[in-house]
Amino acid sequence: xxxxxxxxxxxxxxxxxxxxxxxxxxxxxxxxxxxxxxxxxxxxxxxxxxxxxxxxxxxxxxxxxxxxxxxxxxxxxxxxxxxxxxxxxxxxxxxxxxxxxxxxxxxxxxxxxxxxxxxxxxxxxxxxxxxxxxxxxxxxxxxxxxxxxxxxxxxxxxxxxxxxxxxxxxxxxxxxxxxxxxxxxxxxxxxxxxxxxxxxxxxxxxxxxxxxxxxxxxxxxxxxxxxxxxxxxxxxxxxxxxxxxxxxxxxxxxxxxxxxxxxxxxxxxxxxxxxxxxxxxxxxxxxxxxxxxxxxxxxxxxxxxxxxxxxxxxxxxxxxxxxxxxxxxxxxxxxxxxxxxxxxxxxxxxxxxxxxxxxxxxxxxxxxxxxxxxxxxxxxxxxxxxxxxxxxxxxxxxxxxxxxxxxxxxxxxxxxxxxxxxxxxxxxxxxxxxxxxxxxxxxxxxxxxxxxxxxxxxxxxxxxxxxxxxxxxxxxxxxxxxxxxxxx
Numbered sequence: 499x500x501x502x503x504x505x506x507x508x509x510x511x512x513x514x515x516x517x518x519x520x521x522x523x524x525x526x527x528x529x530x531x532x533x534x535x536x537x538x539x540x541x542x543x544x545x546x547x548x549x550x551x552x553x554x555x556x557x558x559x560x561x562x563x564x565x566x567x568x569x570x571x572x573x574x575x576x577x578x579x580x581x582x583x584x585x586x587x588x589x590x591x592x593x594x595x596x597x598x599x600x601x602x603x604x605x606x607x608x609x610x611x612x613x614x615x616x617x618x619x620x621x622x623x624x625x626x627x628x629x630x631x632x633x634x635x636x637x638x639x640x641x642x643x644x645x646x647x648x649x650x651x652x653x654x655x656x657x658x659x660x661x662x663x664x665x666x667x668x669x670x671x672x673x674x675x676x677x678x679x680x681x682x683x684x685x686x687x688x689x690x691x692x693x694x695x696x697x698x699x700x701x702x703x704x705x706x707x708x709x710x711x712x713x714x715x716x717x718x719x720x721x722x723x724x725x726x727x728x729x730x731x732x733x734x735x736x737x738x739x740x741x742x743x744x745x746x747x748x749x750x751x752x753x754x755x756x757x758x759x760x761x762x763x764x765x766x767x768x769x770x771x772x773x774x775x776x777x778x779x780x781x782x783x784x785x786x787x788x789x790x791x792x793x794x795x796x797x798x799x800x801x802x803x804x805x806x807x808x809x810x811x812x813x814x815x816x817x818x819x820x821x822x823x824x825x826x827x828x829x830x831x832x833x834x835x836x837x838x839x840x841x842x843x844x845x846x847x848x849x850x851x852x853x854x855x856x857x858x859x860x861x862x863x864x865x866x867x868x869x870x871x872x873x874x875x876x877x878x879x880x881x882x883x884x885x886x887x888x889x890x891x892x893x894x895x896x897x898x899x900x901x902x903x904x905x906x907x908x909x910x911x912x913x914x915x916x917x918x919x920x921x922x923x924x925x926x927x928x929x930x931x932x933x934x935x936x937x938x939x940x941x942x943x944x945x946x947x948x949x950x951x952x953x954x955x956x957x958x959x960x961x962x963x964x965x966x967x968x969x970x971x972x973x974x975x976x977x978x979x980x981x982x983x984x985x986x
Contacts, residue, residue, distance in 0.1 A: 597679075602675065608727065609742060610644050610721045610729075623820060625664070643742060661679060682713075688712065711784045715782075725774055764811060787799075851869065853868075879975055883971045891961065898952065899984040900940070900953055901980070
């Protein structure tokens with residue numbers, strides 16, 4: 499007797515959902531966003547969550563419906579407010595994991611490193627990747643990391659063989675609670691056959707990338723409470739030495755700055771860092787749109803939905819792709835990150851500071867972009883004699899080394915042809931900006947670059963300001979690509 503009204507309600511929900519998507523499809527053509535479109539999308543997402551995310555994961559009976567209705571392209575600007583407000587995204591996905599190799603995690607770590615791996619037709623790089631993580635970390639760094647490996651292949655024989663190899667080679671790390679090997683059973687996976695062939699991909703390619711999205715979603719879900727931060731690696735990666743120290747230095751330099759994703763490699767899903775509190779939302783997001791596009795494309799949308807518009811990528815890269823054969827069909831994959839450096843300890847400290855310049859700034863290439871490790875730069879119109887670029891530190895600082903690079907590979911003439919670097923003390927207010935009233939000259943630019951070590955041995959005081967001073971007018975524009983400061 500109770501089945502009829504339940505069936506009627508489900509039909510009504512379906513037709514409501516279908517009707518709303520038809521309205522939204524028409525609204526996609528509008529160039530200007532409106533309150534109506536925002537409210538419409540809000541309703542869609544709330545219905546979407548109510549219909550399809552029950553007990554925090556996609557139910558079997560709804561999977562076909564998701565395939566039929568989730569046909570719309572993601573639009574970061576349209577969905578940003580709605581996505582951030584969805585409280586359901588903060589809950590864990592209800593998956594019972596199989597622990598293949600682990601000991602109880604005794605305490606929360608600073609960083610979790612996540613890897614997902616499947617059986618490859620050619621090559622196997624997982625053991626080398628795990629080895630690189632541990633070998634490139636110091637004893638003190640090892641205390642602050644945990645590594646979670648998701649053996650995501652449905653082939654139980656392969657999983658058993660991999661677990662045996664891992665436990666033999668890394669037994670002490672497993673015992674210490676630094677290495678955990680898990681598996682999410684196949685029954686928790688959504689439909690993987692007969693999916694939409696977006697971008698005209700062949701069926702097997704669609705299945706592979708769709709399953710990979712779910713593999714990552716289950717891995718992220720597991721790692722949500724294991725540490726403060728999380729970095730995703732692929733299973734064929736080499737790490738730079740002391741990568742954790744470099745990551746911590748970057749996080750410290752961004753204190754007080756909003757960010758969703760920090761990138762320490764420009765390749766694929768390698769070296770992408772998140773706050774752990776964002777992992778449940780990211781896991782749900784990958785599950786919701788698992789069949790739409792590859793995971794690294796989805797991540798771009800996720801970042802935008804959480805209001806980080808631009809990529810924040812750091813150089814040098816801390817992780818390098820080392821595999822020769824892809825996990826998809828064993829095809830050749832020779833991609834390399836040319837910004838990777840084996841030794842990462844040379845990342846500058848760049849203590850907190852405010853920046854000022856009287857140069858004519860071009861568009862949004864403002865002064866702050868020269869002082870960040872992010873792949874950005876300051877760009878100004880031709881400077882004149884007496885123009886300055888000033889860094890005022892929040893606190894007096896003992897500086898060991900200063901390095902300034904101007905120009906880029908594409909614009910090799912946009913360098914500082916004639917200029918010097920000064921350091922100063924006694925901060926005063928000068929023309930509505932803070933500067934120092936006393937400066938000592940360190941040296942001149944040579945071929946557009948300046949570098950000096952042992953600054954603290956040459957300067958008898960703690961430095962409060964650093965100044966780039968133009969000594970001759972030039973016709974060329976000026977790019978300050980990077981200002982790097984190392985403290986004692």
